[in-house]
Amino acid sequence: MNTSATSPGFVAVVIDPAFGLGLASDERCWTVETDSTAASLAALAKLDAELRPRWVWWGRETTQLLAEELVPLDRCWDVQAVHRLLYGGWRASSAEAWAVVHGLSVDSIPQMGQLGLLDIPVDEGDPEQPVRPDGHLRPEWTSGGWRSTPHRLTQWASLALEAARLQQEQFSDLPDPARAESTARSESAAELLCAEMAATGLPLDVPEALRLIEGAAGPRPTSYADEDAIRAVRDQVVLSHLGAQLSLNLRNPADVKTMLNHAGFDLPDTKAWRLEELRESSPLINAFLRWRKAERIATTYGYRWLDEHVHDGRLRGDWSSSDGAAGRMTASAGLHNLPTVMRPIVRADDGFVFVRADLGQIEPRVLAAVSGDDAFISAAQGDDLYQPVADRLRVSRAIAKLAVLGAMYGATTGESANALAGLKTNFPVAMGMLERAAEAGKRGDDVFTSGGRRIRMWSAPPSDENPGSGPATDPAGGSADRIEQAQSDAASRGRYARNAMIQGAAAEFFKVWAITVRRQIRPFNARIVLCLHDELLVHSPADAAEEVAEIVGNAVNEAAHYWSPDKRVRYLADVSVIHRWSEAK
């Protein structure tokens, strides 16, 4: 099927800050010479308005430049992001994407530098050509050589174009090529959004952050000795509950187990949820749990974190539009796991507010949509999905919720597993879809999300291959153990595949929502500053808050229209206008 009549044509672009733009379309290659990055980006924006193409670029090196100046582009094709969609996993270099679309093994990708003694010398051909005789991209080019001359810029752009065309062709192998291609477009725009979030940063109230850190971790240490002393004071609060002068390290779980043993508690591990139940009955455990909270802030979100990741009142980290598992966004620098107690420090600038929104019950709703289970879809038509499920199963809402979540996560024991039988009889289509994914995973077969993302499975390494791997375990490796291990690996792959169908589909929906918001809030000078799996935080001028909030809410319906395989499923967003992140419900 040819969609080129209705969709904009590809134009590939590479940007060299010193020189200008290298461009390639199906008809021609050309350059736009400029004397600065700003001029290059201005020229690009002008071309975008004139040609209205779908921009093709290799990946990060381009999106980073665009994001720094916030160039307002929307339609794009990010070869590295599309590669992750097609191929799965984290690896996403240009050389890798190139190799895969050309059917070359990624293991044969040439590296820069000396030839190893055992390497078979290959014909490297003409260094002026970006593609080697063996078909791989020349490493000297991928590592920056592409920008050394104007001619090379256009060559490099035409290769990006070729890679994109080949990626497009590869979608024809998927069950729904048109849908996968639309995922490729939204994933590409999400990558651009990620680059913008990395450049913009999350506004932080630094004085408040310092107060909070001091409360948990004590004053900023002035020396290593001082740091030790402060730590000792923190530890002493817990250790003082132990009558004897036991020498133990609270940061060593084995020591903690010993400590609890002495106090009369025999526990398999020291996980917080397990200790939580004993909190009331033991001042020691209570003190220890409080210690762990403080220790978390002191070590992960303390002064070092502030110094390393917060500058000019902005918390900045790397953003990736799709992690290696199911395609959720990831972020570093604590952007995705800031403790709730620290959320008050996320504060809008003066004259600005946050428009915050989260999707309600998104995972079961996408399960309804991607499975096409009529009974489940009908449960997903109202504001609450779990109550209708509970009514059908004749159980409480709490049990129904537990069962649905358990079905998506692959729970095997407890209450949720008990209720699973009810789900299977009442929602056979949805449960069957999950079951099939789990079976494929157990076999080691890749599975695909609704939008066409490959979920790559792994298999247990053959145990006689590398006998010495792993920590000093029994070299004999009893075969019963091995079988048990293989079964446990298979079960683990089953849960992984099962969950990836849901987590991945929810991530696809979320990204369509986010990029829709990104595009529509631009005229109001508002920006997305945080994406958290089902939650969006928009930094908006205060006087535009109402309009931005309306856009964010409406964009859910647009995302549903664009993405959802079933239009009857209802998607909900809770939207609020706040000054600090902690004001969210």
Added chain:
DNA sequence: ATCGTAGGCGCC
């Protein structure tokens, strides 16, 4: 010294 793994916890 440096590396990989395990246990743990933060968020969803």
Added chain:
DNA sequence: AAAGGGCGCCTACGAT
């Protein structure tokens, strides 16, 4: 109510 899926980041520790 039970403890299942994902990620990043911390410390401790054993192997190299």
